[in-house]
Amino acid sequence: MKGIARGLVYLHEFSPKKYVHGDLKPNNILLGQNMEPHISDFGLGRLANIAGASPTLQSSRMASEKPQERQQKSTTSDTTTVASSTTxxxxxxxxxxxxxxxPSQKWDVYSYGVILLEIITGRMPxxxxxxxxxDLVHWIQLCIEEKKPLSEVLDPYLVQDGDRDDEIIAxxxxxxxxxQTSPEKRPTMRHVSEALERLAISDV
Known part of the structure; x- marks a missing residue:
């Protein structure tokens, strides 16, 4: 997740036009031989527009559907439902x-937050x-409101690291x-990246 954050910082601040990815999701993050992340599919939306499609409008229609309408019930477990990657x-x-x-860079920050929640909770979106x-965002908000114990929120593999609770909470x-619902309240990816790096240093 630190590597993905650094990649987004580059796109947002050091690329020639301070780009927005606009379609960040796990399917667009590839892992190299040493598990280093590579953000892919950047710029494909622009090519689709040139070809006459309208991915922004298409995404809007998909996102406005209720989860029940877009869910394909292929496999279920006690806590998660698995749907197709497109939905x-x-x-x-x-x-x-x-x-x-x-498009705003804060779109990418939101997407990154959802992926980070997936990693922490071990759950599907x-x-x-x-x-x-x-959806995972509302579920985690509900867990916080109901003051659920950390063990019920975390990926079971993380629960075993009981001595790292402070780091996990951070x-x-x-x-x-x-x-955050309001884009103005979301941090920049630079701030996110720096916060994660500080955690890594304090853990050494």
Whole structure:
């Protein structure tokens, strides 16, 4: 996740035009031989526009559908429902991106926050709660409101690292900052990257 953050910082601040990726999701993050991340699919939306398609509008329609409408019930478990990658992709879209507006780097921050939550919780972006479905962002917000114990929120593999609770909570706070409804309240990717780097240094 630190590598993905550094990649987004480059796109946002050091690329010639301070780009917006606009479609960040796990399917677009490739891992190299040493597990180093590579952000892919950048610029494909622009090519689709040239070809006459309208990916922004298409994404808006997908994201505006209710989870029940877009969910393909292929495999289920006690806590998660697995859907096709094309439908799950809408879960990473920032709320304001549903409007046809100029792309913002804060869209990428939101998407990054959702991916970070997936890593922390070990859950898919659509969570099965009883007989209903809820996207991961609303599920984690509900867990915080209900003051659920950390063990019920985390990926079981992380629960075993009981001596790292402070670090895990700090990462959850970073993720929650990224998924703020208001884009103005979200941090920049530079701030996210620096916060993660500080955690790594303090852990050494």
């Amino acid at each position: 799950l992709g809408s879960c990473y879209i920032a709320p304001e991106a549903l409007k046809v507006v100029k 659509v969570v099965l709660v009883g007989s209903s479905e809820m 990462v959850i706070k970073i993720a929650m900052a990224c998924i």
